[in-house]
Amino acid sequence: MTSMDVIVSLCKRRGFVFQSSEIYGGTGSCWDYGPLGVELKNNIKRVWWRDFVQRRDDMVGLDASILMHAMVWKASGHVDSFTDPMVDCRECKRRFRADQVDELAWTHYCEATKGNKFTIPAGEACRHCGARRTLCPECGKGQLTAPRQFNLMFRTFMGPVEEDASVTYLRPETAQGIFVNFDNLLQSTRRKLPFGVGQIGKAFRNEITPGNFIFRTREFEQMEIEFFVNPHETIDGRPADEHWHDRWIAEYQAWFTRYGLRPDHVKLHEHARDELAHYSKRTVDLLYHFPMGWSELMGIANRTDYDLKQHAKFSGKSLTWFDEERKEHLVPFVIEPSAGVDRALLAFLLDAYREEEVRGEKRVVLRFHPELAPVKIAVLPLLKKRPEIVAAGQDLRARLSRRWVAIYDDTAAIGRLYRRQDEVGTPYCVTVDVKTVGDLGKGEVGDQRVTIRERDSMQQIRVPTAELESVFARLLGDAAWADVAAAYPTADG
Amino acid sequence: MTSMDVIVSLCKRRGFVFQSSEIYGGTGSCWDYGPLGVELKNNIKRVWWRDFVQRRDDMVGLDASILMHAMVWKASGHVDSFTDPMVDCRECKRRFRADQVDELAWTHYCEATKGNKFTIPAGEACRHCGARRTLCPECGKGQLTAPRQFNLMFRTFMGPVEEDASVTYLRPETAQGIFVNFDNLLQSTRRKLPFGVGQIGKAFRNEITPGNFIFRTREFEQMEIEFFVNPHETIDGRPADEHWHDRWIAEYQAWFTRYGLRPDHVKLHEHARDELAHYSKRTVDLLYHFPMGWSELMGIANRTDYDLKQHAKFSGKSLTWFDEERKEHLVPFVIEPSAGVDRALLAFLLDAYREEEVRGEKRVVLRFHPELAPVKIAVLPLLKKRPEIVAAGQDLRARLSRRWVAIYDDTAAIGRLYRRQDEVGTPYCVTVDVKTVGDLGKGEVGDQRVTIRERDSMQQIRVPTAELESVFARLLGDAAWADVAAAYPTADG
Numbered sequence: 001m002t003s004m005d006v007i008v009s010l011c012k013r014r015g016f017v018f019q020s021s022e023i024y025g026g027t028g029s030c031w032d033y034g035p036l037g038v039e040l041k042n043n044i045k046r047v048w049w050r051d052f053v054q055r056r057d058d059m060v061g062l063d064a065s066i067l068m069h070a071m072v073w074k075a076s077g078h079v080d081s082f083t084d085p086m087v088d089c090r091e092c093k094r095r096f097r098a099d100q101v102d103e104l105a106w107t108h109y110c111e112a113t114k115g116n117k118f119t120i121p122a123g124e125a126c127r128h129c130g131a132r133r134t135l136c137p138e139c140g141k142g143q144l145t146a147p148r149q150f151n152l153m154f155r156t157f158m159g160p161v162e163e164d165a166s167v168t169y170l171r172p173e174t175a176q177g178i179f180v181n182f183d184n185l186l187q188s189t190r191r192k193l194p195f196g197v198g199q200i201g202k203a204f205r206n207e208i209t210p211g212n213f214i215f216r217t218r219e220f221e222q223m224e225i226e227f228f229v230n231p232h233e234t235i236d237g238r239p240a241d242e243h244w245h246d247r248w249i250a251e252y253q254a255w256f257t258r259y260g261l262r263p264d265h266v267k268l269h270e271h272a273r274d275e276l277a278h279y280s281k282r283t284v285d286l287l288y289h290f291p292m293g294w295s296e297l298m299g300i301a302n303r304t305d306y307d308l309k310q311h312a313k314f315s316g317k318s319l320t321w322f323d324e325e326r327k328e329h330l331v332p333f334v335i336e337p338s339a340g341v342d343r344a345l346l347a348f349l350l351d352a353y354r355e356e357e358v359r360g361e362k363r364v365v366l367r368f369h370p371e372l373a374p375v376k377i378a379v380l381p382l383l384k385k386r387p388e389i390v391a392a393g394q395d396l397r398a399r400l401s402r403r404w405v406a407i408y409d410d411t412a413a414i415g416r417l418y419r420r421q422d423e424v425g426t427p428y429c430v431t432v433d434v435k436t437v438g439d440l441g442k443g444e445v446g447d448q449r450v451t452i453r454e455r456d457s458m459q460q461i462r463v464p465t466a467e468l469e470s471v472f473a474r475l476l477g478d479a480a481w482a483d484v485a486a487a488y489p490t491a492d493g
Numbered sequence: 494m495t496s497m498d499v500i501v502s503l504c505k506r507r508g509f510v511f512q513s514s515e516i517y518g519g520t521g522s523c524w525d526y527g528p529l530g531v532e533l534k535n536n537i538k539r540v541w542w543r544d545f546v547q548r549r550d551d552m553v554g555l556d557a558s559i560l561m562h563a564m565v566w567k568a569s570g571h572v573d574s575f576t577d578p579m580v581d582c583r584e585c586k587r588r589f590r591a592d593q594v595d596e597l598a599w600t601h602y603c604e605a606t607k608g609n610k611f612t613i614p615a616g617e618a619c620r621h622c623g624a625r626r627t628l629c630p631e632c633g634k635g636q637l638t639a640p641r642q643f644n645l646m647f648r649t650f651m652g653p654v655e656e657d658a659s660v661t662y663l664r665p666e667t668a669q670g671i672f673v674n675f676d677n678l679l680q681s682t683r684r685k686l687p688f689g690v691g692q693i694g695k696a697f698r699n700e701i702t703p704g705n706f707i708f709r710t711r712e713f714e715q716m717e718i719e720f721f722v723n724p725h726e727t728i729d730g731r732p733a734d735e736h737w738h739d740r741w742i743a744e745y746q747a748w749f750t751r752y753g754l755r756p757d758h759v760k761l762h763e764h765a766r767d768e769l770a771h772y773s774k775r776t777v778d779l780l781y782h783f784p785m786g787w788s789e790l791m792g793i794a795n796r797t798d799y800d801l802k803q804h805a806k807f808s809g810k811s812l813t814w815f816d817e818e819r820k821e822h823l824v825p826f827v828i829e830p831s832a833g834v835d836r837a838l839l840a841f842l843l844d845a846y847r848e849e850e851v852r853g854e855k856r857v858v859l860r861f862h863p864e865l866a867p868v869k870i871a872v873l874p875l876l877k878k879r880p881e882i883v884a885a886g887q888d889l890r891a892r893l894s895r896r897w898v899a900i901y902d903d904t905a906a907i908g909r910l911y912r913r914q915d916e917v918g919t920p921y922c923v924t925v926d927v928k929t930v931g932d933l934g935k936g937e938v939g940d941q942r943v944t945i946r947e948r949d950s951m952q953q954i955r956v957p958t959a960e961l962e963s964v965f966a967r968l969l970g971d972a973a974w975a976d977v978a979a980a981y982p983t984a985d986g
Binding site: 397 | 505506507508511513514515516517518519520522523524525526527528529530531532534535542547548550553554555556557558559560561562564565588647648649650651652654661663670673674676677678680681682683690695697699701711712804807808810812887890891894895898900901904
């Protein structure tokens with residue numbers, strides 16, 4: 001199991017993830033994606049969009065705004081019900097989630113030891129006086145209020161005047177942008193059921209206890225699908241919504257493992273009846289084996305016709321689909337696979353991370369799927385002091401970067417350069433050496449071949465520079481390394 | 494000149510842009526991108542990122558959070574100075590921008606006509622009594638207050654408690670996320686000056702008067718670059734910052750015209766000394782000839798060392814770069830090319846739009862650059878009633894969509910289908926017909942060729958289906974239509 005600390009440290013050092021506003025002490029709940037992190041994150045989003053929106057013929061995309069009309073959140077139930085029960089300390093005014101307060105270590109001024117201050121682990125009693133926690137766990141002095149509901153939406157004001165009429169919220173989920181556009185989507189695309197709408201975008205929740213790095217943050221990015229089905233239709237003897245619910249669960253299990261999650265690190269969690277949200281007929285979570293334990297990677301809910309009916313009721317607009325066969329207007333059911341970009345990225349990072357021993361030395365390698373790797377090709381010169389080698393390397397990078405993310409690095413010796421690329425998951429390194437360019441001063445003409453090194457096997461082959469585009473088109477397409485490498489002589493490691 | 498109404502209507506009808514929260518009357522200041530709009534927008538962002546971040550060896554990327562520490566906006570000057578002067582009506586409480594109030598039509602109760610109510614154009618006097626506006630232009634009754642400064646940032650509260658300590662703002666620009674990460678970026682990438690940081694992301698401004706469709710909105714997306722240079726360096730006899738400022742102006746002029754803006758629709762506007770922001774040494778805007786007149790498409794500012802110095806001062810952290818040659822720590826100057834995704838999209842749409850007459854009928858066509866076109870290939874069956882044709886068309890779409898955005902449409906006759914694709918800018922249509930599949934019932938084997946139709950010339954060629962991937966790789970790469978088409982027989986229109 002890779003520890004979170006190891007990943008957090010690697011992420012900062014190599015430019016994957018920085019703490020937001022770090023120079024001001026951070027916000028404790030938002031993170032910034034650095035030069036490698038933004039490429040990794042964009043790759044996850046791009047592959048998701050391609051696989052789930054562009055390649056399918058039953059999906060379209062949408063990009064709705066973050067700020068919407070406040071009525072959207074009234075209709076969706078978020079204004080009234082998107083709350084956590086919280087308790088306040090009457091003394092120090094600190095606020096705690098009511099369901100978590102008993103899980104905190106607590107401060108105790110022990111009278112049996114003349115008022116000495118102790119910090120006592122959650123759930124335990126004082127060893128001196130036997131007291132258990134009844135007061136504020138933080139200051140140890142104030143009474144806690146009875147639990148009250150607090151809304152988790154970020155509130156703001158649209159327009160220059162801060163008054164009730166202009167209150168709105170940062171969206172706590174992207175889903176509602178799809179529901180309120182249902183009729184626009186139908187009119188502009190002429191779709192028939194079943195069809196789905198995919199959307200990627202930021203959402204915001206004023207979490208009481210953000211934490212575990214980018215797992216639970218107040219600002220995060222979602223990849224959501226609302227897949228609309230005809231509830232009167234039957235597929236293989238079952239209602240269409242139940243059929244599609246199972247299909248989407250299977251699609252996502254396959255997707256996450258295709259791009260690098262270990263199958264034994266992913267499992268399903270079926271929500272029990274008392275866990276289900278009020279709108280849900282059935283919800284299944286995909287759990288991932290995070291360092292802090294099995295936790296939600298994504299959820300797949302059958303939201304029934306709840307949302308469309310709520311918005312029809314609150315807006316007075318008809319949000320139905322006309323079934324040509326049955327000649328009737330109906331409100332579709334919706335299956336919602338809802339995944340978080342940040343959580344997916346964290347899981348891919350954790351399962352990609354390996355510490356290996358190579359010739360007695362530790363090698364850290366991120367075994368990213370090539371589609372997810374931030375950098376596809378690193379061009380490295382074997383000798384920095386030979387200007388022809390440097391120039392050839394820079395030319396190659398410029399050429400390869402027409403099609404792939406390619407970088408050039410000459411700031412260390414070759415062994416160190418390889419390790420740097422391993423550590424950020426670059427699948428291929430191209431090395432330019434003396435043999436490539438020859439030595440014109442000695443009348444030597446180079447062989448115009450370079451070494452390609454594969455990250456996981458560390459195997460090296462010698463390839464004519466003229467063939468690099470076709471070789472990488474195969475390697476970064478569907479071809480296996482072994483199949484491509486077989487056509488070329490191997491080079492020394 | 495394409496009118497805005499024509500574009501707004503096309504955008505809604507075909508699914509490019511919808512009004513946000515339209516079923517609730519909209520917000521008047523935010524917009525949603527529909528199935529075609531999100532593809533167009535993503536293409537602009539992808540091409541920008543590839544051209545300005547990935548292909549260059551002097552740029553890296555970043556994706557900072559929208560919510561940052563409030564001190565960021567204190568240091569940047571936004572808390573104190575990001576304001577508009579506004580006046581309020583003492584009667585109806587409406588609020589106006591002080592510099593725009595004289596440009597509004599005004600309501601007048603004319604005593605010369607026994608108190609009749611008139612709406613009088615901006616700047617004009619009443620024809621009956623000769624009065625000029627002195628009261629509220631909207632209600633016509635209240636006195637206006639003296640101008641007061643109102644901040645344009647969206648205010649919200651981080652954490653569950655709404656108190657001063659938790660106040661923060663939605664970022665009004667993405668730039669500051671780069672400045673506060675300057676040291677993290679240096680440490681993780683080992684960059685030397687000059688180098689730049691590119692970022693794409695949402696920003697929010699509580700504009701008093703949003704308008705002109707997606708031109709001025711309260712939520713918008715930026716593509717910003719902060720390009721750091723050594724102010725002590727001289728290039729071609731000029732300070733490096735001035736040299737790079739001119740280079741970035743030229744880069745962007747070339748970029749916008751390469752992807753479809755008419756050169757005569759873009760011009761430069763040099764800010765006069767009294768127009769310059771307090772941090773700027775020089776600012777040049779690229780103006781575009783929008784339907785409402787020449788307006789800012791983007792700005793390119795020399796922000797000097799203002800931002801890094803402010804953040805160093807407010808955070809107490811050193812934000813400098815160590816010059817190995819001169820052995821000194823220095824604060825870089827920064828050139829900031831700042832473009833809006835939404836404005837770029839609007840400009841590309843406007844210049845792509847054409848109304849043409851073809852055989853006596855009006856044809857609407859969006860002549861998008863193929864890289865920007867939302868759909869690259871539409872597969873269309875000539876006869877929907879022949880199942881082999883439908884099946885062959887759907888197979889082709891599935892095959893082509895492995896590499897490009899390809900759709901299948903059989904919901905109208907072929908002429909109508911072509912017009913639909915022209916109207917959304919699809920560069921290529923592939924038509925499957927009787928000759929393609931033959932008629933097995935009559936013992937005919939198809940020729941396995943399809944027709945490719947090019948959008949702008951409407952020319953058609955006949956191509957073996959087996960060659961489609963290689964043909965489209967050329968057409969959607971750098972090859973010209975004429976060069977590719979020359980190798981194939983033309984087909985009837």
